[in-house]
Structures are given as C-alpha cells and as structure tokens.
Amino acid sequence: MNFAMIEAAAARLAGHARVTPLLNAPLLDAAFGKRIFVKAECLQLTGSFKFRGAWSAVSALPPGTRGVLAYSSGNHGQGVALAAARHGLTAVVVMPSDAPAVKIANTRAYGAEVVLYDRATEDRDAIGAALCAARGLVLIKPYDDAQVIAGQGTTGLDIAAQAQAAGIEAAEVLVCCGGGGLSAGIALALEAQAPQMVVRTVEPAGFDDMARSLSLGVPQENAARSGSVCDAILTPAPGALTFPILHRLAGPGLVVSDDQALQAMALAFAHLRIVLEPGGAVALAAALFCDTSDPVICVASGGNADPALFAASLARFG
C-alpha cells in the first residue's frame, strides 16, 4: 500500500468518479471564528466517498472476473453495485433483512443482486463465502483492501490540489473514521502531495476505537457494536491495513457527540446547502466544536440521510 497505488487509482477513476467541490461559507466561518473548508463527498456518485474505493477495486480486478460480492447495508454496497454495473460485472450485496427498504431498493436499482439474511439466526460471512465459492465472485472488503484504500485516497489528491488553489498552505484535515480506509488513503495522499497537512480522525463518542488506538499505539476495540446515530461509521476495531498507516501519519483523533453530528447536519443545510448523514457530518462537527487548526479542512463523507432523521435535526437545530 503506497502512494503510487493512489495515483494509479486516480487514473482509473478519471472521468468516472466526480471531482467534488471544496466548499466554504463566510457566515459559518464568522459564526465559529475560523476558516472551515468542506470537501463535499456527499456529492460523489452514490452519495458517498465509497464509490471511489469501489471503483478502484473493481477496475483493478483481473480480466475474466465474473463478479463481485460486498457485505453492506449502506454506502459501500451502493458504491460496489454501481461500480460493478458500469464494468458490466455481476454484483451481489449481502444485506440484513431489516435494512431500510429504501437502501435495499437503491442497491437493487444500481443493478446489484441483493441477498438478504437474518441477523439473529444466520452467519453473514458463511453466506458470502458460499456465494463466492459457488459463483466465482470476488469479495470487495469495505476498508481493509489496498485498492479500496487507494481509491479513497484519491479524495486526498483532490484536497491537496483544491487547498492549494484556495491558498491554504497548512491545515488539519479532519476525516470521519470507521475502519479507517478513507482517513488512511487521504493521509498517504497528503504525505506525498501536501506534507504540511495533518489528518485527524473523527469518531462518534462511544466508538472512538481509532482515537484510543492512535493514543496507545496498539489497536483497541469498541465496547459496543451499535448505539450511535452515526450508523455508517460504527466498526468494531481499526483495520489491519489502515491502522499502521494512521499510526504513522495521523492523529490525535477527535471525538464528537451524536448531537454535535446532528447539529453539523443542520448547519450544513443552512450554510453549505448540502445534505449530510450523521456519520458523514462528524468531521464537520469536529471542525465546529473541537479545538482545531485555522484554517481547517473537513471531509463531508456521505449524504444518504434518512428523511425523517434529517427533518428532526432541522427541527432541533435548524
């Protein structure tokens, strides 16, 4: 896993993924007393940065590959589904049967075959392994895959170029962190292209495995598996590939509350006119509510928000 893989992924993504804008908002800056730049990956195809990693992985498969398989009830599955469809490959996404109906419908609409399983009684990994074996499918992991990290890292190439164009010489770059694929990829890209930028991971309170791991130098697990509104970034522990990269290049990690994430969603609505989901808003929340550099850059990583939850956040904080 190195910078050359990110450059190669960028070449494969060119013309297929979107160069999302780096936004800022004068009134938000004034209200919070610092210059805040927002990399709007919610505007990426399929509504999150996950499309970059999915495209990178799928486009790097050897000729003759029959199809791909992903486990996901969310953004990774949608990214893999669209990337596979545009490569003419079969995609199977293994989803829990209690996933939101709209996510199941959208994953199917992107062209994937959805295989539902019962969280309580069935083993997702066993189902996936059997399908891969029987049908010759290749598993695309959500973050612990070098080509996926390389694809997410192209976000860092954008940031380096766009920050330079905006006259930003040095800044902390705040990145939401589940397994660490996006933050590790961005950290590698910035090490090469903008070494005066430093990545800091951002996690929801109670799921700060990466912050504790970076602090202690040894991977730590989360005690809980669910219980935050930031569903997109709740992973049990740092990735095996991602942690060493982040340990070398990133930190200290930041932590925000669920309410801060929801408030960031409402502020992004009002000042940036973008739609964020809670997990996609934690880095903006950290920019607003934590002690950071000025200027600060944050990645708004996803916008597949539940309408009712979004409306509730506007009612509370809008």
Add this chain to the structure above:
Amino acid sequence: MNFAMIEAAAARLAGHARVTPLLNAPLLDAAFGKRIFVKAECLQLTGSFKFRGAWSAVSALPPGTRGVLAYSSGNHGQGVALAAARHGLTAVVVMPSDAPAVKIANTRAYGAEVVLYDRATEDRDAIGAALCAARGLVLIKPYDDAQVIAGQGTTGLDIAAQAQAAGIEAAEVLVCCGGGGLSAGIALALEAQAPQMVVRTVEPAGFDDMARSLSLGVPQENAARSGSVCDAILTPAPGALTFPILHRLAGPGLVVSDDQALQAMALAFAHLRIVLEPGGAVALAAALFCDTSDPVICVASGGNADPALFAASLARFG
C-alpha cells in the same frame, strides 16, 4: 448587452465566485427515464446564482463609488451584501420589516446595513432613492441591469464547458425565471458557446408571465403578486432588458405546480444530496415532470430554504 460582457464578467468573477458542479444521479435518471443534469448553483456563495450578478455589477463600478443599495428580502440582497463587503464598499439593503428574521440576520452578517420598511405604509422606492441621493449609493437592480445579466450569464459558460466534458452535444437547458436575468444571461452565453443548446424558462403556475410573453411575443403581466411557495421568483412582468433576449433565444416556457417544486426538492435531497428552495427547484421539477429533451440540463438556482418548509416537503414526498 452582448456576449463580450459575459466574458468580461467571467474574468472579473474568476477566483471569487465558485464553479459549481454539474451533477447527475443514476437512480433519478432511471426513475424518470431520461438523463438529467443539474447545475448546482445552490452551492454558489450566498446560496444562489445571485452572487454572480452582484459581483459582476459591483466589480464594474467606477473607482470612487461610495457604496451600493439593493431592494431584496432574499437572495439578491445577500449576493450584493457579500460582493460589496469583499470590495470594501458599503452596502445598504432595503428589506420589508416582515422579512424572515434569519434573512435579515444573514444580510447583516454579510456586512450590509439593513434598512427596514413597512410594506403597508411605506414606499420602498422612495426610501431607496432618498438613501442613494443622500449617501451617494448606486442602485443594483436584481435583473434589469446589463452587468447583472452578464454575471448570471457566466453560469451559461460553465454549463457549456461542463456539458461538453460530460459528452452532451445538444440539450434543452431549463432555467427558473423571475425577471429573467439568469435565463437571459445563460441564453446569450449558450448562443455563443453551445448553439445546439436551447434555454427554456420555468415558472410556477399562476406566475407564468414569461411563458405567456414568449408565446404571444409581447410582455404580459402576472395577475397576482404573491401566492406561490416559490417566493424567490415571483416578479410582476418580464424585464425590459431580459425579454427581448429571451424572445429571440428562448422558449417555449414551461410551468410547474408548487407541489411539483416541493417534490423536486425532496428528490434532490435523496438523489443529489443538495438543498434547494422551492424557487430554486422549479427547473428540476420541469425536467422531471414536463416533456423535455433527453438529455436535459436544469439549473438548481438557489438553496436558501426555510427549514420547516424543507422538513415538510420531506414528510410529504421523501
């Protein structure tokens, strides 16, 4: 008013206004059976295309100008306020005292002096004329000003370049229409840069003065002055400068219902992850619900949405 003024405005706007993205969404295309491209001007500074015209007009003022004045309770006033502040000029925005508190606060936050008047008992034009005379301010009209039209026309330069990059050779370009500044500017830009594109104006039902004017060849007025949720684009009649341009280059005009605009807001939330206000969503609504070309390009012109109204549109259509 000619194309050279648009090119000159683009040179003045470079590095100051944002090149907003041309978005599209595979699932929206699939659901509506055509390729729909959305020019996301809601992501422009101050949340609407109005910043382009304001910057164009303010940056073209002669040296020694003391300040500017605008009438607006909405997007034009915010655009003028920020453009003036960044030129180091005083801005006075004359607003009705019953304007939403957040709009008054935002206009002030952009650095403008807000002068409130009572719609029922005071004459806005008299107040503005007295202020201009007493303080040496220059009035910046919202659409019937050649430099404002030139600034809005830079949106058309973006569209021509971005459509070419997206492989779009010919298309209808749907543009929301109040006084016609944005649609006239875009029509002039496309005439020069992408003559195979045709502008069609889009208005809310009951406020289709431009559609009727284009059809009859003579300017027509609206019977009502208020009564649509699309508050940003309710003007009494076509502009004196804009109508001849649109009569020559644009049409036929399209009309959408308020409910179609609100539904387009909810679909933009779900599929494009952008925030639109009703008046900023009418062109997308026309792309979705009217008979248009395929591909079709629509301008999502503004995103300063009331949170409660936005939440209500999600509850109804999300």
